[in-house]
């Protein structure tokens with residue numbers, strides 16, 4: 001039942017045409033909106049009535065896509081951004097000022113790590129990194145009165161370890177801090193973090209949501225399940241906002257406070273919304289998300305199992321394998337025995353032989369992308385993780401022997417055969 005309902009949501013949520021309306025979500029390629037009376041527009045600015053003012057802040061096509069993703073994740077609202085990192089940066093700005101800090105797992109997407117470790121520090125927002133397997137006490141030692149969020153990924157790439165939601169939900173609740181999770185690689189079809197104590201979900205929609213590698217985009221989904229009122233960490237949520245004629249977000253917006261503040265204050269001022277065209281295409285991609293995740297998962301498991309048997313392989317990291325260090329967590333949080341399409345493999349080969357293997361592949365192409373319909377591979381040590389020191393690469397589980405696979409939705413046997421022929425012809 002659960003699965004049927006998420007499948008139906010992928011196809012239908014977000015857009016409900018009235019009699020005579022287009023059946024398919026239309027692309028509203030307009031920056032602006034016309035009103036009959038001056039009073040209506042005044043009421044819109046006061047947020048007394050719903051509607052669109054200017055497409056930097058909202059747009060009907062983008063709004064329908066946002067509603068679909070909010071529904072898929074089980075949240076109360078979503079705001080769509082021009083990219084995944086724009087979603088992350090703006091989400092942090094929604095709670096952090098200069099002098100504040102966030103806690104983040106060490107093992108996260110490289111672009112996010114850069115944002116946290118270098119760029120945000122320049123603006124006085126500091127990230128305290130932790131090892132996600134450390135004890136509660138060790139992690140809690142990093143928390144002080146300026147700590148505004150705890151950030152992790154549902155499944156971290158390329159280590160492919162699955163987040164212990166229960167542990168971090170416990171820590172976040174104890175200290176009344178927002179628990180924020182990047183759910184890009186799992187998608188709401190496989191894992192819904194808001195059901196496991198998370199407050200805010202982030203997506204790079206560039207990956208599986210779009211699924212066709214055509215649009216860069218991101219989202220912040222608000223669970224509406226965090227009490228900001230009178231929590232001294234989040235004063236701006238329950239005191240008047242000078243930049244929005246004295247709005248008190250908690251009082252005026254109730255459990256929509258986080259998303260409304262994010263939109264009317266920060267997307268307004270930073271100007272980084274998703275474009276209507278990207279929302280149109282990404283919405284169309286999401287209509288088949290449930291079908292694609294099933295095939296991505298089936299194909300990735302087949303490749304993972306086949307490579308595990310090879311004498312040329314040191315290890316395979318895939319949450320669906322019994323040998324995975326987080327297989328028990330994967331079974332607990334992932335639905336219907338599907339574990340997504342990403343895996344990392346270490347070969348008993350030299351760097352030159354690993355390159356040769358990658359070049360021998362015919363279906364898998366060498367691409368800096370993941371999570372679209374086409375299978376691809378990448379060598380993290382010389383590309384995405386190039387900036388890291390050998391030491392940091394080692395912590396991230398990467399060296400010259402490691403290849404990251406993003407397994408597509410082609411025929412399962414064709415994909416497995418491709419990997420085997422490429423290994424055999426080194």
Ligand SMILES: *Cc1c(COP(=O)(O)O)cnc(C)c1O
Pocket residue numbers: 083084085086109111112153182184185203204205206207216217218
């Ligand atoms: C790609 C990615 C991002 C960044 O998203 P962009 O859309 O490329 O800006 C963030 N988190 C994860 C897990 C990603 O894979």
